[in-house]
Amino acid sequence: MKQRNHPQLEIKNLSVDASDGVGFFQGVISDVSRFSICLTDLPKKLNWKAKIMTVVVSGQGKNFKMSARL
Numbered sequence: 016m017k018q019r020n021h022p023q024l025e026i027k028n029l030s031v032d033a034s035d036g037v038g039f040f041q042g043v044i045s046d047v048s049r050f051s052i053c054l055t056d057l058p059k060k061l062n063w064k065a066k067i068m069t070v071v072v073s074g075q076g077k078n079f080k081m082s083a084r085l
Contacts, residue, residue: 021048029074033083035062036069044072052083 023046031042031054042057054070065085072079 021050023048023053029072032071032073033057033061034069035065036067037062037065 025046026044029044031044033040033042033054038060040057040061042054044052045055046053052070052072063085068083068085070081070083072081
């Protein structure tokens with residue numbers, strides 16, 4: 016995204032499991048910055064009108080659960 020205010024760091028080999036409160040979807044994290052993450056490869060049926068999404072980031076044998084604001 017070109018609108019982001021902080022520098023982005025490209026990330027490889029991090030997968031994400033995301034829930035919009037109704038469904039559960041898998042994707043990939045392509046880059047991160049100070050206050051944001053860029054999720055890619057999520058299906059179009061994800062409810063993009065949801066205000067909060069639960070995200071589990073997985074990589075190198077570790078999992079991190081967080082809430083994300085859309």
